[in-house]
Amino acid sequence: MENMYQNIFDTHAHYDDEAFMEDQDTVLSGLKDKGVTGVVTCGVDLLSSANVLKLTKKYDILYGALGYHPEKADEERKGDLELIGELLESEEKAVAVGEIGLDYYYEDGAPKETQIDLFQRQIALGNDLDIPVIVHDREAHEDTMKILKDMKPKGVVHCFSGSYEMAKEIIKLGMYIGVGGVVTFKNARKTVEVVEQMPLEFLVLETDAPYLAPTPFRGKRNDSSYIAYVAERIAEIRGMDPQEILNITAENAKRLYNL
Ligand SMILES: [Zn+2]
Structure with missing residues (x-):
């Protein structure tokens, strides 16, 4: 089915993840033939950000986000962010700070203050640097919104899991809403509501690959071509054509990342 579509832009993936170690090149070099025209792959710490940069140099459709994920907040060393800042400034295909944010899901995660x-x-x-940020917010809506309203970054809230009310506040800040495989899940009532009502010019599509594969691949390894299934579900919700959804969200993604 993937070959039916073109102009697939994946605004959030993790192609340096060990889930791709064995066949990374096969997967990445095959994406173009499946209609994928752009992917932003995100770092989760300094080493991963360096690996992301390597990948962006090897594959023309790949762009990189560099940053420290909240799950890695305890591992940050002095000087890491300075280095990430220098790379963001000097590397042409490094387009955003990410993945950053707050994750209050894990009881043994880094303390809230550290995050x-x-x-x-x-x-x-x-x-x-006047570049966008890619925000991860898991069970931390209140603190996330407070910080976003206070600091007013450009960027996207990825794998959006909040209410339509919260989506409206994010859009008011000029930020984008990232939606992926979750919208295809049976229990996705809240995400469906958001996608149904929000202005499409603030919607971007994502995988979070290797995680969160859409139905019918739920639980399997995700990759950017599966965004076709996300677009089909959103098209169904909005009463539109899937290719139209892909075209609009690809344009949004380019605007988001200044491409
Ligand atoms: Zn992610």
Whole structure:
């Protein structure tokens, strides 16, 4: 089915993840033939950000986001963010600070104060460089919104899991809403509501590959070509043509990342 569509832009993936180690080249070099025209692959710490940069040099459709994921907040060393800032400034295909944010899901995760401090410093970095940030918000809606309203970065809230009310506030800040495989799940009532009502010019599509593969591949390894299934579901919700959804969201993605 994937070959039916073109202009697929994946605004959030993790192609340096170990899930791709064995066949990374096969997967990445095959994406173009499946209609994928752009992918932003995200770092989760310094090493992963360096690996992301390597991938962007090897594959023309790949762009990179560099940053520290909240799950890695405890591992940040002095000087890491300065280095990430230098790379963001000097590397042409590094287009965003990410993946950054707050994750209150894990009880043994980094303390909230550590996460908030790192999140704020990375938003400041994005603001300084005038580039977008890619925000991860898991069970941390209140603190995330407070910080976004306060610091007003450009960017996207990825794998959006909030209400339509929250989506409206994000859009009011000029930020984009990232939607992926979750919208195809049976229990996706809230995400469906958001996609149904939000202005399409603020919607971008994503995989979060290797995670969150859409139905009918739920639980399997995800890749950017599966965005076709996300577009089909959104098209069904909005009463539109899937290719039209892909075209609009690809344009949005390019605007988001200044491409
Ligand atoms: Zn991610």
